[in-house]
Amino acid sequence: FYLHFHCKHIYLPPTLSAEQTTLSPTHFPCYFSCVLDLSNNYLDNLPAGLFRDMSNLTRLTLHNNSLTGMDRDLFQVPTGLGSLQNLDLSLNGLSTVPLGLLDEVQGLRWLSLAGNRLHGLERAAFEPLANLQHLELGQNPWECDCNLRDFKHWMEWLLYRGGCLVDAVECTLPKDLRGRDIRGVPVEMFNYCLQLEDENGAGGGGASRSGTGGGPGSPPWEEAPGDCVRARYRPVSVRRAIGTVVIAGVVCGIVCIMMVAAAAYGCIYASLMAKYQRELKKRQPLMGDGEADGEEREEKQISSVA
DSSP states (O other), rough: OOOOOOOEEEESSSSOTOOOBBBGGGGGOTTEEEEEEESSSOBBBBOOTTTTTTTTTEEOOOOOOOOOOOOOTTTOOOOOOOOOOOEEESSSSOOOOOOTTTTTTTOEEEEOOOSOOSOOOOGGGGGTTTTOOOOEEOOOOESSSSSHHHEEEEEEEHHHOOEEOOOOOBBESSGTTTTTTTGOOOOOGGGHHHHHHHHHHHHGGGGGSSTTTTTOOGGGGGGGGOOOOOOOOOOOOOHHHHHHHHHHHHHHHHHHHHHHHHHHHHHHHHHHHEEEHHHHHHHHHHHHHHHHHHHHHHHHHHHHOO
């Protein structure tokens, strides 16, 4: 005896009135749906547990709604949402992605956050997405400051790993970076963040580095409890630069050694040649005297014969 459940596509047409801005699990009668399309409505609230009976969900579309925030337990369901591969949150009013929201959707391959009000994102919120292959982040008012530095490093790691497509993350602020893709901004421009962290740490003591006392702009690794401090993540550009410097140093060292050896060989050769020339000059006068004695002997022999 076997039960066969077929995936179904649930589409909620954009007929919700402006008064009906939230949903409950009773809106979804099919427990074995694979695709759920809630786009183009007035939704501004999605309660926790909304998808608790949809463990087979593979695609969820919340495009073009009025969502300004999301409950971090929205995808926390008993059976998990490990089958979810496509999540569209574009064209809403999201200003942040809470930590823990994406922890239960680690199988996600396609994610869109385009067209929201995102100024910055926390790297820790996206680290569970080890299988991500496509990420859309365009059309957001990104502020390319210290709060976005760690997420920049995560994107660089994602691209360095390969197999993932990430669209442009164009800066809105500061003005000198407006219109530039943050991935093209040199990591050295964020060095001042370390100075700010040191100043905040010196001014606030240990409290600024423990729990949630790090304050705005503090990276996640600086918020470890107690005296535990995690090693700073080195972005791809820095790692490559360090490797280039090491290789260049080794090559320069080898060239310098070869130049010193050539110079030493030249000095030794020059000294040997000078010694040889001196000895040759000493022998020339002796050779001249021998020739003169030979000529006198020949003359004596000729005269005696005569």
